[in-house]
Amino acid sequence: MLYSELVGKTKKEAPKDEESINAKLLIRGGFIHKEISGAYIFLPLGLRVLNNVVRIIREEMEAIGGQEMALTALQNPESWKTTNRWADDVIDIWFKTELNSGAETGLATTHEEPLTKLLTQHISSYKDLPIYLFQFQTKFRNELRAQGGLLRTREFLMKDLYSFNKNKEDFEKYYEKAKQAYIKIWDRLGIGDQTYVTFASGGSFGKFSHEFQTVCEIGEDIIYIDKEKKIAVNKEVYNDDVLKELDLKKEDLEKVRGIEVGNIFPLGTRFSEALGLFYTDEKGNKKPVVMGSYGIGPGRVIGTIVELSHDDRGIIWPENIAPYKVSLIGIGKEIEKKVQEIYKELEGSEIEVLFDDRREVTPGQKFADADLIGIPYRVVVSEKTEDRVELKKRDKDKTELVTVKGLIKLLN
Amino acid sequence: MLYSELVGKTKKEAPKDEESINAKLLIRGGFIHKEISGAYIFLPLGLRVLNNVVRIIREEMEAIGGQEMALTALQNPESWKTTNRWADDVIDIWFKTELNSGAETGLATTHEEPLTKLLTQHISSYKDLPIYLFQFQTKFRNELRAQGGLLRTREFLMKDLYSFNKNKEDFEKYYEKAKQAYIKIWDRLGIGDQTYVTFASGGSFGKFSHEFQTVCEIGEDIIYIDKEKKIAVNKEVYNDDVLKELDLKKEDLEKVRGIEVGNIFPLGTRFSEALGLFYTDEKGNKKPVVMGSYGIGPGRVIGTIVELSHDDRGIIWPENIAPYKVSLIGIGKEIEKKVQEIYKELEGSEIEVLFDDRREVTPGQKFADADLIGIPYRVVVSEKTEDRVELKKRDKDKTELVTVKGLIKLLN
Numbered sequence: 001m002l003y004s005e006l007v008g009k010t011k012k013e014a015p016k017d018e019e020s021i022n023a024k025l026l027i028r029g030g031f032i033h034k035e036i037s038g039a040y041i042f043l044p045l046g047l048r049v050l051n052n053v054v055r056i057i058r059e060e061m062e063a064i065g066g067q068e069m070a071l072t073a074l075q076n077p078e079s080w081k082t083t084n085r086w087a088d089d090v091i092d093i094w095f096k097t098e099l100n101s102g103a104e105t106g107l108a109t110t111h112e113e114p115l116t117k118l119l120t121q122h123i124s125s126y127k128d129l130p131i132y133l134f135q136f137q138t139k140f141r142n143e144l145r146a147q148g149g150l151l152r153t154r155e156f157l158m159k160d161l162y163s164f165n166k167n168k169e170d171f172e173k174y175y176e177k178a179k180q181a182y183i184k185i186w187d188r189l190g191i192g193d194q195t196y197v198t199f200a201s202g203g204s205f206g207k208f209s210h211e212f213q214t215v216c217e218i219g220e221d222i223i224y225i226d227k228e229k230k231i232a233v234n235k236e237v238y239n240d241d242v243l244k245e246l247d248l249k250k251e252d253l254e255k256v257r258g259i260e261v262g263n264i265f266p267l268g269t270r271f272s273e274a275l276g277l278f279y280t281d282e283k284g285n286k287k288p289v290v291m292g293s294y295g296i297g298p299g300r301v302i303g304t305i306v307e308l309s310h311d312d313r314g315i316i317w318p319e320n321i322a323p324y325k326v327s328l329i330g331i332g333k334e335i336e337k338k339v340q341e342i343y344k345e346l347e348g349s350e351i352e353v354l355f356d357d358r359r360e361v362t363p364g365q366k367f368a369d370a371d372l373i374g375i376p377y378r379v380v381v382s383e384k385t386e387d388r389v390e391l392k393k394r395d396k397d398k399t400e401l402v403t404v405k406g407l408i409k410l411l412n
Numbered sequence: 413m414l415y416s417e418l419v420g421k422t423k424k425e426a427p428k429d430e431e432s433i434n435a436k437l438l439i440r441g442g443f444i445h446k447e448i449s450g451a452y453i454f455l456p457l458g459l460r461v462l463n464n465v466v467r468i469i470r471e472e473m474e475a476i477g478g479q480e481m482a483l484t485a486l487q488n489p490e491s492w493k494t495t496n497r498w499a500d501d502v503i504d505i506w507f508k509t510e511l512n513s514g515a516e517t518g519l520a521t522t523h524e525e526p527l528t529k530l531l532t533q534h535i536s537s538y539k540d541l542p543i544y545l546f547q548f549q550t551k552f553r554n555e556l557r558a559q560g561g562l563l564r565t566r567e568f569l570m571k572d573l574y575s576f577n578k579n580k581e582d583f584e585k586y587y588e589k590a591k592q593a594y595i596k597i598w599d600r601l602g603i604g605d606q607t608y609v610t611f612a613s614g615g616s617f618g619k620f621s622h623e624f625q626t627v628c629e630i631g632e633d634i635i636y637i638d639k640e641k642k643i644a645v646n647k648e649v650y651n652d653d654v655l656k657e658l659d660l661k662k663e664d665l666e667k668v669r670g671i672e673v674g675n676i677f678p679l680g681t682r683f684s685e686a687l688g689l690f691y692t693d694e695k696g697n698k699k700p701v702v703m704g705s706y707g708i709g710p711g712r713v714i715g716t717i718v719e720l721s722h723d724d725r726g727i728i729w730p731e732n733i734a735p736y737k738v739s740l741i742g743i744g745k746e747i748e749k750k751v752q753e754i755y756k757e758l759e760g761s762e763i764e765v766l767f768d769d770r771r772e773v774t775p776g777q778k779f780a781d782a783d784l785i786g787i788p789y790r791v792v793v794s795e796k797t798e799d800r801v802e803l804k805k806r807d808k809d810k811t812e813l814v815t816v817k818g819l820i821k822l823l824n
Contacts, residue, residue, distance in 0.1 A: 007479050007543055009534060033530055036517060039484040041530060044545075047482050067419050070459050072451040073485075073550065074567045097509045097519075099566070100554045105448060107509075107519075118445055118453060122421060131419055133456075138485065138550060142512045154511070155486045 001324065003356040003369075006030070008043035010369045020218060022306035023149025025315050029373045031323075038146025038154030040299070045373070048323035050157070053298040054136055056188045056320065057159050060181045064174075066134040066161050071111045073138060077104050079113035083274045093141040107140035112293060115162055116271040123289060126166055126281050130174065134161035136298070148218055150303030151259060161294040164272075166281065171266070171290040178264055178294050182212055185296070186261070190318025191305060195261060196225050196232035199246060202266060208237065209265040213258030214304050221260055224253040232258070259304045267291040315374030316395050324354040325411060327375040331363045331382035339381040342389065342404055349408045370394075379407065413736065415768040415781075418442070420455035422781045432630060434718035435561025437727050441785045443735075450558025450566030452711070457785065460735035462569070465710040466548055468600045468732065469571050472593045476586075478546040478573050483523045485550060489516050491525035495686045505553040519552035524705060527574055528683040535701060538578055538693050542586065546573035548710070560630055562715030563671060573706040576684075578693065583678070583702040590676055590706050594624055597708070598673070602730025603717060607673060608637050608644035611658060614678060620649065621677040625670030628719050633672055636665040644670070671716045679703040727786030728807050736766040737823060739787040743775045743794035751793040754801065754816055761820045791819065 008030030018024050026032045031046035042050055080086035088094055095107040115133065123129065139158045146154050165171040179197065186195040191214050198211040213223050213232055222235040226248055233242060243250065269288035272278070277289045309316045319325065326346060330339030343355045354375060356366045370378050371394065380390040388401040402410070420442030430436050438444045443458035454462055470480070492498035500506055507519040527545065535541065551570045558566050577583040591609065598607040603626050610623040625635050625644055634647040638660055645654060655662060681700035684690070689701045721728045731737065738758060742751030758765045766787060768778045782790050783806065792802040800813040814822070
């Protein structure tokens, strides 16, 4: 990609109404743009990052048997009334609206109700189970205050997976499998070290649900982490009994702030019983399906990564999700042809490269923009580099001279 | 994929409230499910078809220089008030709602306003042009009556591309390029023969816009087609002057119904002038950017294809967008192991196969389901086929015996 043609240029200043580091850097870098408070446009660079995050999550969901589908945003109130989640004093983040034909509707904040209802048409026997369905779908949540840039928004893409099992035992096995898949996802996204499986309230069903909390100062949650055991306890369930049950000692725990990048939640039979999702077991008995839900917000993940991985100059993307792998800069008119050739050679080798081909901009400005955008490798071509190019990793100071062949080999 | 595990089984009967062929067959085949009137859930099979359509459109949009991004559904009313498109008596299909913080908002029916507004931050000089941006984004349109299954819905994915040029000449060149890209898309989707470039009203700007109308009885529009010249005229602009201008003769035209599968629309400077999208040209003069918009609804395209391509037994998918390439059926317990092996061999050769592994179902029912789902190739394994398999195309009656090796070669 030629930087001169890319829509979404860098800015010197972030908008004054943005306080979080992730919003400031993502807006300055040309990744996102605020449409209204809590709803961000993804510019081409931002969409590339988002797609990379989505791809990784999708692969791991498919690896644990998830089938992808897409539910709707517009909701039929009936199912929600049945589970008592339609009223605004029960769920206070509904966006409600009305069809021109007169009927009431609302924008899905989550999707347990429509999916459970739908599956009553598809599940009748134990032979139809288990079922694991997931989607990447836009959620709308009418938060009183959107805050923290991409961390808490009113409109956002969410991966939600739902599990449907015959019984608690099968559910628990799958729940554990999903937990492991989540751990793998954080590793692939480059935040594995800072992300803790966190015991949190299980709500009306089980004792616990599990959050995945990434340690970060801007986080809304307070958690107690055991670095050794790599688990944490959310403040909401932090008490002596729980610590004893989890075999944790107060003196081993550190109180920190965390961002909830994902959660997995046992739903039991709350929704299946309310909405009539039963199956006939091997002995002919009618039983409610045991459910679980498993969420990740890719946008929040991106915000978290930027909060954790940046310096004074800008973002430092983990390689797996960077919008491009290489940022290419030429210095001096003399090497214009040469750098063009290198650009073509890299693209020909299927290396994703952002070539800063601007003529009216100084090398210093190009370096600054490359650092702000945060692409993992910077390649500089100048007369000084002779038949080689200068290679620098975004997160290191060291530069080295390599041949183009060597570069391609290194990056492939 | 094992059919026994696929979520979304076939149904004998379509819901009584669905009148269109596409809704009936897509629901019966397990592709979609109606959440509310005008909003359909895409089940795994349906999402696979949708993704195939999206992939083809994306490739062609990138081929004409489009950069992908993603705008938001929630809208800031300000830009819409500026262009006088916020009021319900101007645009009567808004879904309006309110933020908990008190501010008014609405769900985007289209995206000219936010994108034009956004680009005022990115375009200042002639050097910043042209710009071509597109997205696949959910549109919400509060239609009084949703109808025709996927043909007119209240919530649907839309590909919208917007062009930003320096002047009318550059715009017109791009407009023509986009027109050609659209023609290529219909060809790749298998509806090229029935789809006509159709002259329609240009609205407040130019004389004409162009619709792409697919000839089909269920279509909402009346068009006059010239089969020889492969162009058409929408009833709304059908008059002697227009026919003369287009060099068409009444006696060559046939009056038919069409489904508008796409449209391309000159916007002139209506939005750029209203929202302040100006640039400085080579001579230092300030000028408004010349815009165009280009839409395709992938869901409507799917509905159209089903309307055109089906028989008494079910859907007949064009190969390019079929959810799977092969439907595999084994007859008899004796060959269970053999058909398993063939399944693995096909999957190993990266052929997308839906294996009907159900045991409690008769071969007749499996054949009926395969026909209903409409996968292009059906492969049957039985004792009768000996060391070969029976191959049949969905749209042909002829069967032939081929070796597994031959089959893989044919399908790859």
